[in-house]
Amino acid sequence: MAIYRQSLPQLQGDLFLGDGGLETILIFHKGFDLPCFASFPLVNDPRGRVILEEYYANYLAIAEQFNTGMILDSPTWRASQDWGDRLGHSASVLKDLNQQSIQLLEAIRSQWSHLQKPIVISGCLGPRGDGYQAEARMDVPTAAAYHRPQIETFAESNADLVSAYTLNYIDEALGVVLAAQNTGIPITISFTVETDGRLPSGETLEEAICTIDAATDSYTSYFSINCAHPSHFHSVLTREVSWVQRIRSIRANASRLSHAELDEATELDIGNPLELGQDYQALLATFRQINVLGGCCGTDPRHLQAIAAACASLWSA
Incomplete structure (x- = not known):
């Protein structure tokens, strides 16, 4: 049984941490070859699981x-199925690997049950296409139908919620939320933005959040920004407006480079972990509703250590 599905503890305002850039760590630090940038097959691989x-x-x-x-x-x-097809996985195998992924996290949560604060299990999904480019867009019903099987698999598991990351245009994100709403599992939506703070589609964060909330009676538990550096979006956030208050999570890239520059890079840019921690602290000093902090591409435990060190005092002040 899911422990927190009916009452997500991160909504109460305490500080929660997430992980870092899983795929970039596996490729650049651990030497894995990840076709299609996919890490989920590792749950069925002995070395990968370790x-x-x-x-x-x-x-x-x-x-x-x-x-x-x-x-x-x-x-x-x-x-999800398009990526599974590219990797040679049938729908049934893909469902099993999604289920095994949640079971892995359940086992890990059990091993760390001595922690005083909650450990929440999130079923992660990503865009149907490239996370950096809003091409070959789906309409809302198509997006809902495409993502529904993975969301239903998470709903059948003991995941506490579903988190959709690196979405880059409104219609796909809205389809994801509608699929989760129809399935009855909590959902969080995370957008990526370009250096001007807009989605790769050209749409604004304000348009995205307000459109989705209006169409779903604010079903999304909260919104997030990931796979972008804080310098790319800090300037488009205004403390007084209600849509910004719906953003509760940040999972930033380590690098200040644009998506186009990152696509061309041949080496991993880890940025400066201490500076990234300070960037998070500056965001949180203004936007105190943000309480779920993780990392994305190029980040590793050094970055999360710096982020936690810079920000934890805001909850003890």
Whole structure:
């Protein structure tokens, strides 16, 4: 049974940490070849499973050090059917791997049950297409139908919620929310933005959040920004407006480079972990509703350590 599905503890305002850039760590630090940037097949690979367990343990240790809650996102960002087809996985195999991913997180949560704060299990999903480019867009019904099987699999599991990351245009995000709403599982939506703070589609964060909330009676538990550096979006956020208050989570890239520059890069840009922690602190000093902090591309435990060190004091002041 899902422990927190009926009452997500991160909505109460305590500090929660997430993990970092899973795929970039696996490729650049652990030497894995990840076709299609997909990490979910590793749950059925003995070495891969051990590496995943170690990966999550590193972040749980930081949560323990700073006495924060923890969001465990499953390694299933690419585990929807189009990507499964490219990797040679049938629908039934894909469903099993999604289920195994949640079961892995359940086992890890059990191993860390001594923590004082909650550990929340999130079923992670990603865009149907490229996370950096809003091409070959779906309309809302098509997006809902495409993402529904993965969302239903998470709903049948013991995941506490579904988290959709790196979405880059409104219609796909709205379809995801409608599929979750029809399934009855909580959902969070995370957009990526370009250096001007707009979605790759050209739509604004304000348009995206307001459109989705209006169409779904604000069903989304909260919104997030991921796969972009804080310098790319800080300037478009205004404390007084209600749509900004719906943003509760940040999972930033380590690098200040644009998406186009990152696509061309041949080496991993880890940025400066201490500066990234300071960037988070500056955001949170103004936007105190933001309480779920993780990392995206290029981040690793060094970055989350710096983020926690810079921000935890805001909850003890």
